[in-house]
Amino acid sequence: MSKEVLITVCTGTGGIASGGEDVLAAFREALSSAGITASCRERCRVQRVGCKGFCSQDVLVDVAVNGAITTYRKVRPDMVARIVSEHIVAGMPVAEWVVDGSYHAFHEKQKKVVLSHCGVIDPEEIQSYRAVGGYGAAERAVLSMTPEEIIAVIKRSRLRGRGGGGFPTGLKWELCARHTADTKYVVCNGNESDPGAFMDTSLMEGDPHSVIEGMIICAKAVGSHRGYIYTKAEYALAVKRLNRAIEHCYAAGFLGKGIFGSDFDFDVEVFPAPGAFVCGEATALLRSLEGKRGMPSAKIWRTAEKGLWNKPTVLNNVETFANIPKIIEKGSQWFSRLGTERSGGTKVFSLSGKVRNTGLIEVPIGTTLREIIFDIGGGIEGGKACKGVHIGGPTGGCIPAARFDMEVDYESLAQAGSMMGSGGMVVLDETSCIVDTTRFFVGVIQGESCGKCAPCRIGTKRMLEILERIAGGRAKEGDLELLEELAHSIRETSLCGLGMTAPNPVLSTLRYFRDEYEEHIRRKRCRAAVCKALLTYSVVESACTGCGACKRVCPADAIRGTRKKPHRIDANLCVRCGTCLDACKFNAIMKV
Amino acid sequence: MEKTLQALVDECRDTRGNIVSLLRRVEDHFGFIPEDAVYWLSRALDIPASRFFGVATFYSQFHLKPRGRHTIRICRGTACHVKGSEKLISRVLMELDIPPDDDTTPDLTFTIEKINCVGACGIAPVAVLDDEIVGNATLHTVLNGIRELKKRS
Ligand SMILES: Cc1cc2nc3c(=O)[nH]c(=O)nc-3n(C[C@H](O)[C@H](O)[C@H](O)COP(=O)(O)O)c2cc1C
Numbered sequence: 001m002s003k004e005v006l007i008t009v010c011t012g013t014g015g016i017a018s019g020g021e022d023v024l025a026a027f028r029e030a031l032s033s034a035g036i037t038a039s040c041r042e043r044c045r046v047q048r049v050g051c052k053g054f055c056s057q058d059v060l061v062d063v064a065v066n067g068a069i070t071t072y073r074k075v076r077p078d079m080v081a082r083i084v085s086e087h088i089v090a091g092m093p094v095a096e097w098v099v100d101g102s103y104h105a106f107h108e109k110q111k112k113v114v115l116s117h118c119g120v121i122d123p124e125e126i127q128s129y130r131a132v133g134g135y136g137a138a139e140r141a142v143l144s145m146t147p148e149e150i151i152a153v154i155k156r157s158r159l160r161g162r163g164g165g166g167f168p169t170g171l172k173w174e175l176c177a178r179h180t181a182d183t184k185y186v187v188c189n190g191n192e193s194d195p196g197a198f199m200d201t202s203l204m205e206g207d208p209h210s211v212i213e214g215m216i217i218c219a220k221a222v223g224s225h226r227g228y229i230y231t232k233a234e235y236a237l238a239v240k241r242l243n244r245a246i247e248h249c250y251a252a253g254f255l256g257k258g259i260f261g262s263d264f265d266f267d268v269e270v271f272p273a274p275g276a277f278v279c280g281e282a283t284a285l286l287r288s289l290e291g292k293r294g295m296p297s298a299k300i301w302r303t304a305e306k307g308l309w310n311k312p313t314v315l316n317n318v319e320t321f322a323n324i325p326k327i328i329e330k331g332s333q334w335f336s337r338l339g340t341e342r343s344g345g346t347k348v349f350s351l352s353g354k355v356r357n358t359g360l361i362e363v364p365i366g367t368t369l370r371e372i373i374f375d376i377g378g379g380i381e382g383g384k385a386c387k388g389v390h391i392g393g394p395t396g397g398c399i400p401a402a403r404f405d406m407e408v409d410y411e412s413l414a415q416a417g418s419m420m421g422s423g424g425m426v427v428l429d430e431t432s433c434i435v436d437t438t439r440f441f442v443g444v445i446q447g448e449s450c451g452k453c454a455p456c457r458i459g460t461k462r463m464l465e466i467l468e469r470i471a472g473g474r475a476k477e478g479d480l481e482l483l484e485e486l487a488h489s490i491r492e493t494s495l496c497g498l499g500m501t502a503p504n505p506v507l508s509t510l511r512y513f514r515d516e517y518e519e520h521i522r523r524k525r526c527r528a529a530v531c532k533a534l535l536t537y538s539v540v541e542s543a544c545t546g547c548g549a550c551k552r553v554c555p556a557d558a559i560r561g562t563r564k565k566p567h568r569i570d571a572n573l574c575v576r577c578g579t580c581l582d583a584c585k586f587n588a589i590m591k592v
Numbered sequence: 593m594e595k596t597l598q599a600l601v602d603e604c605r606d607t608r609g610n611i612v613s614l615l616r617r618v619e620d621h622f623g624f625i626p627e628d629a630v631y632w633l634s635r636a637l638d639i640p641a642s643r644f645f646g647v648a649t650f651y652s653q654f655h656l657k658p659r660g661r662h663t664i665r666i667c668r669g670t671a672c673h674v675k676g677s678e679k680l681i682s683r684v685l686m687e688l689d690i691p692p693d694d695d696t697t698p699d700l701t702f703t704i705e706k707i708n709c710v711g712a713c714g715i716a717p718v719a720v721l722d723d724e725i726v727g728n729a730t731l732h733t734v735l736n737g738i739r740e741l742k743k744r745s
């Protein structure tokens with residue numbers, strides 16, 4: 001009897017970190033040795049797949065025997081032998097290692113459109129993408145659709161830019177197509193500015209061909225013959241896989257001269273940039289691509305009219321491009337029905353922070369925050385109370401738990417003082433301090449301000465100083481009002497989107513969590529016990545066994561005591577580093 | 593050095609490169625951007641040196657000073673920050689005796705770099721020792737990894 005066995009191992013960055021490569025090698029070895037001794041005729045393929053989006057359970061392995069898929073979680077190389085012998089050879093899945101209910105809950109409310117191939121196909125082989133219908137849409141667009149038809153389909157789909165701004169993609173293409181320039185460019189924004197996000201990188205790693213296919217369709221629609229994928233050089237795996245995908249495309253005739261046998265030419269090139277947050281901004285990115293300092297400029301012209309080297313340019317986000325082939329393939333109606341009245345389709349978010357299930361998720365636009373955080377995310381770890389969720393990267397805003405019934409859409413988020421932004425979602429619980437997280441985000445923004453205009457360059461620094469003062473217990477009355485005033489003027493007078501959105505984390509948290517700020521200022525208290533300067537460490541005498549572990553690790557020599565007697569912390573010497581708290585095995589160190 | 597630089601310039605010209613891609617090649621080749629290289633390029637290409645320095649200082653991945661043989665990257669992304677990466681970074685800097693406001697050990701063995709999310713937030717905080725990714729990183733595991741690297745070199 002011949003069995004068809006297919007094993008898929010997660011080798012995204014998270015997977016590799018948890019030992020995905022070793023598990024892969026272990027499967028190869030175990031299978032080849034079992035194949036000889038058991039001599040059962042199996043057809044095994046070990047594929048490398050991109051992100052499966054359930055990072056906390058890495059390494060995830062799918063074992064499909066005759067089409068019946070079993071998913072194992074937290075697989076280590078030493079577990080492979082048992083999976084092979086019990087499951088693949090004997091046909092009995094190893095029940096104790098199979099994923100539990102949370103894995104299914106994690107997937108149930110999701111709708112995978114953009115991520116549908118991630119974790120399913122082999123991103124390094126074009127045939128794998130072809131096998132799921134890849135390049136069918138581009139072929140149709142190039143051979144049998146007019147530019148007007150393509151643009152009409154995209155417009156009807158109500159697809160909006162996934163880079164944060166939410167500009168209607170069809171309209172953007174139309175503006176560019178209208179221009180009769182001899183040279184036009186298609187540029188893909190894969191900068192992934194948000195330091196806490198990785199969805200665009202995951203897409204480029206896990207499904208690079210869908211991005212390229214989207215760009216081909218766009219090129220045909222606007223009449224461009226040259227495309228660039230702008231990404232960061234530090235995303236080495238993404239750069240490698242994109243380059244490999246492009247190479248395969250040239251070999252297959254999907255890129256280059258006369259693509260798909262037509263008379264249409266299109267070239268694509270990866271531009272690995274040396275990295276800067278502000279280079280995600282449209283005008284800065286184009287200057288950077290031209291080889292200059294990536295500084296934004298005033299938007300006198302739309303990039304669709306004067307972009308790269310002053311030529312009409314379409315700049316779209318990675319996820320936006322990855323949506324295009326699906327829309328052409330399945331129709332604009334199917335796509336627009338997935339979302340809300342004003343925007344069609346789905347959005348990928350990276351869910352992190354204090355939720356049980358972290359990872360990449362994709363939901364229809366209009367899903368409520370409650371569904372995302374409690375159904376998909378599995379709620380807060382340890383049953384703690386949820387405080388809110390910070391959406392949209394550093395320049396996004398915080399939404400309190402009381403408003404979790406809100407539907408996620410470009411407009412509703414903006415109204416609540418946040419934004420779609422990059423799609424990063426950081427869940428905060430009662431052990432997260434609002435002042436501290438805001439200080440972190442403003443710190444990131446301040447470090448990334450390009451310095452071209454004063455409100456952003458100086459204003460963010462002043463905001464950061466005030467926040468540091470509050471967190472450090474040195475704030476005075478009136479600081480909050482000053483912070484608010486600053487925030488408003490930065491928003492109104494900055495040149496580019498970075499400065500204009502920089503006050504979001506401050507204003508949104510002041511709006512919903514003002515009491516927590518006031519508590520820091522007036523009562524010098526941090527209720528989440530995070531702000532170092534407002535904490536005191538002390539020994540719980542009843543729990544202390546006098547083992548001396550804390551005394552040995554304290555870098556400030558602030559702990560005194562004789563063996564087997566309760567120790568004490570000298571508050572004047574303590575530098576509040578928390579090392580003793582980690583070192584104590586008896587929970588005898590308390591911080592308040 | 594001149595020959596290498598000429599080769600890099602030619603390579604760049606073939607692929608219609610620009611200053612950013614040229615400097616990237618220089619950085620890849622030397623591990624940093626030597627000042628002499630900038631002056632040579634400025635003369636050879638008749639582009640003011642200030643243009644090169646302007647670009648080189650703008651981007652975080654360009655360095656004007658030599659780097660350590662090993663790079664210890666620690667993620668300072670949001671998820672890692674929440675799980676205490678800031679503390680980890682300052683402790684590692686302290687342990688390696690790296691002077692304040694610097695990122696490289698004086699003997700050029702190690703460079704500490706703060707990086708953006710590497711897509712492994714589920715196992716935050718994350719450190720990358722050369723090419724090896726360490727999840728749920730603690731001062732202990734990072735220092736162990738550093739000791740391993742030292743032994744190997
Ligand atoms: C400071 C700043 C950073 C940005 N970072 C990114 C980014 O990392 N990726 C991205 O696609 N768009 C980013 N954007 C948005 C882009 O300017 C642009 O709107 C987008 O790439 C257009 O593509 P879309 O219409 O497909 O969204 C950023 C904007 C600003 C102001």
Ligand code: SF4
Pocket residue numbers: 278295296448449450451452453454456457494495496497498499500
């Ligand atoms: S707002 Fe900030 S990032 Fe934008 S141009 Fe001004 S200084 Fe640069």
Ligand code: FES
Pocket residue numbers: 195196197667668669670671672673708709710711712713714716717718
């Ligand atoms: S934030 Fe560190 S890996 Fe994502």
